[in-house]
Amino acid sequence: MAEKQSQLNGAYYGPSIPPQDQSYQRRGRSRSCCYCLFKTFKLHVTDAKLTKFNFTTNNNILQYKLDLNISLRNPNKNVTIYFDKIKANALYEGQRFDTESLTELGFKVDHRSTHFLNATFAGQQLIELDAHEISDFNEEKSAGVYGIDLRFYLCIRIRIGDFITGKYKPKVKCELEVPLSSKGNSSTARFETTRCHIYYLIARNHRYV
Numbered sequence: 207m208a209e210k211q212s213q214l215n216g217a218y219y220g221p222s223i224p225p226q227d228q229s230y231q232r233r234g235r236s237r238s239c240c241y242c243l244f245k246t247f248k249l250h251v252t253d254a255k256l257t258k259f260n261f262t263t264n265n266n267i268l269q270y271k272l273d274l275n276i277s278l279r280n281p282n283k284n285v286t287i288y289f290d291k292i293k294a295n296a297l298y299e300g301q302r303f304d305t306e307s308l309t310e311l312g313f314k315v316d317h318r319s320t321h322f323l324n325a326t327f328a329g330q331q332l333i334e335l336d337a338h339e340i341s342d343f344n345e346e347k348s349a350g351v352y353g354i355d356l357r358f359y360l361c362i363r364i365r366i367g368d369f370i371t372g373k374y375k376p377k378v379k380c381e382l383e384v385p386l387s388s389k390g391n392s393s394t395a396r397f398e399t400t401r402c403h404i405y406y407l408i409a410r411n412h413r414y415v
Contacts, residue, residue, distance in 0.1 A: 246364060247287055247315070248279040249378055249402045251356070256384045258328075259352055261335065261343055268303050269330045272296065272354065272384065276308075276323040280315040284366060287315045290373075291361035296327045298354055299339045303331040351395050356380040358402070376404045 251274055258271035280287050292308040304327040315321045335343060346352045358378035364371045380402035385395040 246280070246282060246285060247362075248281065249358065249380075249404075250277045250279070251275070251380055251382060251400045251402065252277050253399075254382060254384045254397045256352065256354075256386050259386055261333075261340075263340060266332055266334055267330050268298065268333050270296075270303065270327060272327040274325040274327075274356075276325060278315055278321045278323065280317060280319055280321075282317050285317055286365040288363040288365065288370075289313055289315065289321075289360065290363065291359075292323075293359045294325055295357040295359075296354060297357065298333065298352070299335055299342070300355075301333045301335075303327075303333055304329060349395075351383055351385045354382045354384050356382065356402070378402045378404050 253275040255273045256271070257273075258269055260269045261267070262269075278289070289309060290312045294306050294308055295302050296304045296306075306325050306327060308323050308325055313321060356379070358380070360374075360376050360378065362374050362376065364374065380400055382397075382400055383395075384397060
């Protein structure tokens, strides 16, 4: 596995993030910003390490330990992005088994820059799998690779020159194929960097500074 990236919960250094403002501003400008937002940032899961993923059929308990490295890329020339909130849900067979917050402190990503995050999902959770889903689990167990989905719920703002948008709330979907890696049971498969997809947006409360 690649070297672990810095944890997010360290101190944030640099210019302070402008406070959110409830004032109403130009509707036409906000509409154009909404259209361009689809290309504003890119999110990839660059590495994943799954060291536990056990499902017990007699009590429907899933035990898991999943570590992720995530990159957020701002490819734009004149756009700064403020990430006020990121929440991540981990799902198996469409059922959520854990939720983690990735933003104890807000942070910004300057133009043409990349920010790195780490996420860890660990514990146990009751999930109900039907006979077909249990069969799928057993097939994945034999192969040593599990299909795990992520859903990211973000609250961001965008700065273009002196103009700062209000809240955008993109939702991001990632479909991962994660090999199991543990003592005495290591899959020959390797995790491949996975690009995630933005699929929903809302915007409101824009302002100038």
